[in-house]
Amino acid sequence: MSSLRDAAIARDVADPLARFRAAFSLPAGVIYLNGNSLGPPPGTALASLAAVATEEWGQGLIGSWNSAGWIEAPTRIGDKIARLIGAKAGEVVVADSTSVNLFKLAAGALSLRPGRRTILSEVGNFPTDLYVLQGLSALTPGQARLKAVAPEALIEAIDADVAVVVLTQVHYKSSRRWDMAAVTAAAHAKGALILWDLSHSTGAVAVDLGACRADLAIGCGYKYLNGGPGAPAYLFVAQRHQQAIRSPLTGWMGHAEPFAFDDDYRPAPDIRAQVTGTPPILGLAALEAGVDLQLEADPAQVEAKGAALAEAFRAAVSPRLEARGLDLASPAAAADRGLHLAFRHPAAYAIVRAMAARGVIGDFRAPDAARFGFSPLFLSYLDIHNAAEHFVEVVESGEFNRPEHQVRAAVT
C-alpha cells in the first residue's frame, strides 16, 4: 500500500499542473471530488468579487457600466471562453443559465432550418436539456417536436426532418463522451445542425468546435470553470450563422442599440443578439476569475491529468469492490469518457454520504450512481490515492449502512 502511496507522491512531484493547487484554498481535511458539479473558488475569484462589489458597485455606482467595463463583460468573458473551446473571438457570449441558453439556441436552430421540425436528442440526456426541448415543443406545436432516442440509435435517427441534434458531449452521469467530430459530420451529412452542451467538457477535455465545424453550443460556468454557484452560462454561435439565427428571447441587451430605447426590436448584428437581460455583474466577476485561471493551463495537460487521476481512482477501487456489488458505470477507456466516473451500487447514496463524513466529497445521481469528478487544477495524485482508500474502507467495512448515512437531503 505504501508503495502505491509513494508512487502517487512521485507523480505529484512530476505534475506540470501542480502549481495550480495553491490558487484554491480548499477546507482542511477535504478531498473534493465534486468540482464537476460545483467548482471551488479560486482565490482570485474571491478577491475580484470583493473589488467589484465594494469599489465598482459601491464607489463607481452606475458609472461602472462604462468605466469598469461591465457592459462588455458578456462578450469579453465570452471571448476568453472561446479560447477554451476552439471558437473564435465573437462567437461566444456569457448570458442567462444553461437552460435558457438551450432554449434560445434550439429555437434559433429551427429558425436556421425552416421546414424541418425535429429536435433530436438522446434519452437520459441531462434532464434540463430534455425538459427545455419539451417546453419549446409544447410552446410551438407543429413547428418543433423533440425526438429522444437511445444513444446507439442516434446517428441512424438523423433524417431529413431533423433541424438540430442536441447532445451533451460528456454525459452528466456516465461520463460517456460523444465523438464530437464524427457526430457533427453525421448531422451535417443529413443537413441538420449540431448543438453541443459542453457543461461537462469545458475546462476538462479538449474541445475544438471550430475544427469540427460545430454550429451551436452551450455550457455551464460553475463546474470545471469554477465560476461560482449558479454562475452565468455561455453559448456559442458559429460566425457563419450569426446573421440568420433568430433568438426567441429578444431582451433589450440583444438590441442593436439598447440605449436608443426604440419601440421595435432590431437584433445586434453579432453574438450580442443572444444576450437577453441586464448582465449579472457579480456572477460574471467570479466567473471571469475562474476562466482566467483556466486559461493559464495547457488544455492537453488538463485533459491528460484528469484522465490519469480518474484512471488511478478506478484502478485502485474497481478490482477490490467489484465483488461487493460495485460496477463501473462509465466507459472503461479514458478516451471514451470525460473527467468524472460513476459507479453503480444499490447503496450508492449512503456510500456517498459515508465518504463525505470522512471528508471525501462526491455526489449521488439517482437512482444508483456514486459520481466522482477529477478536477485537474486542484487535485493531486495523493488525494486520489487517499480517496480511493476511503472508498474501499467505507464499502468493505459496511460503514455506509449506519443510519445517519441514509438520511436524504434536498439536494443530492
Place this chain on the structure above:
Amino acid sequence: MSSLRDAAIARDVADPLARFRAAFSLPAGVIYLNGNSLGPPPGTALASLAAVATEEWGQGLIGSWNSAGWIEAPTRIGDKIARLIGAKAGEVVVADSTSVNLFKLAAGALSLRPGRRTILSEVGNFPTDLYVLQGLSALTPGQARLKAVAPEALIEAIDADVAVVVLTQVHYKSSRRWDMAAVTAAAHAKGALILWDLSHSTGAVAVDLGACRADLAIGCGYKYLNGGPGAPAYLFVAQRHQQAIRSPLTGWMGHAEPFAFDDDYRPAPDIRAQVTGTPPILGLAALEAGVDLQLEADPAQVEAKGAALAEAFRAAVSPRLEARGLDLASPAAAADRGLHLAFRHPAAYAIVRAMAARGVIGDFRAPDAARFGFSPLFLSYLDIHNAAEHFVEVVESGEFNRPEHQVRAAVT
C-alpha cells in the same frame, strides 16, 4: 437661499427614515439620484456577499446547497419580496432576468386564456418589455400577437381577444403611474389577465397586488431594492393561477423533483415551476440583503418621503429653468407618478454629464430626457436642495456646453 437650505435640514431632522442612510456607504462628494437605475450597495450586501463566497462557497462547497439554504433562496427571497408588493408567501419567486421572466409569464398568460391571442401593451413601454413580447409573437405566430397602443387608448383596446395586458406600473422615463386597481379591474371586466412590470415600483411606491386581484407581475432587483448590478429578477403568479399556468422555459429547477433526474418534465405544483436554471447564488446573496433592508422600512413612509424629495426637487428647479427650455416630462401631481422625475431639454445628455462632473448623478434617456431618482432610503432633503442648486447652475451658466460633456458613453 439659506432659508431653503435650513428648511431642508429641518426636514431631515424630522425624517423617520433618516437612520437608513447609515446603511449605505456612498462615495464622498456624490449625490446619487440614480438609485432608480442601479441602487447602491447596503453595507450588509457587501458583508453577505463576502461571507457567501468565502465561507459558503469556499468552505461549504457543494454541501451549501443544503446546509446554507441555497436551494431555497429563490422562494425564500421571493417570500420576502411578496411582503413588499402585497402578495402572499408562495406567490413570488426570484429567477432569471426581468426580460426572461416576462417571456415566461406572457406565454403563461396565453396558456391561461386559450383562444385569445392578443397581448396588449402601450407604445413607449420600457423597450425590453416590447421586445420580449415581439419575440414571443414571432416565435408563436397565430398564437400570440403584440398590440401596442397609446396609453390613452389602452383601456378602450381591451377586447375579447386580449389574453393579457402588460404594463409597467411606473413608466421608466416619464414616471407616469398607472392606477393599478382600475386597470386591473378593466382587464378583468373583459376577461383578460393583467401582468404588471413593477421594476420602477417595488421599494418605491406602495404596491398591493392582492388587493387589486392582479394576476401576474415581474420586477427588477437592482433598482430600489438595491440588489446589485444585473441582480436576479422576480416574478409573481397569483395562487389561483399556479395550477393551470404553463411556463415555456421548463428548466430542471422548475421540475417537481429536480433530483429525480427523470426524462420527462413534470412542473412543480407551485411557484417553483417558474424557476428555470440553477439559482445564481452570488447575485441572490446581494439581493437578499437589499430586500431585508427594504423590509425594515415602512412602505407608506418610503413612498411619502420619495414623493416629497421629488416634489422638493421639482419645485426648486422647474420655475427657474422653464425659461431656459427645461420642461417637466413627468406628471405634475405626485400621486400620478413614481419616485423619479424626467425633464425634457434639447441638451439633456450634456446637462446630465455636466451635473455628474459636479457629483450629482442622474441619467439620460433618449432622445431628450434627463432623469433623476429619489431613493428614500439614502437621500436627504439637504441632498435634494444641493442637487437642485447644481442643476440650476449648470443650466443657467451654460456649463453643459463644454465639449467634454458632449462625449457619448456606451451606456447612457
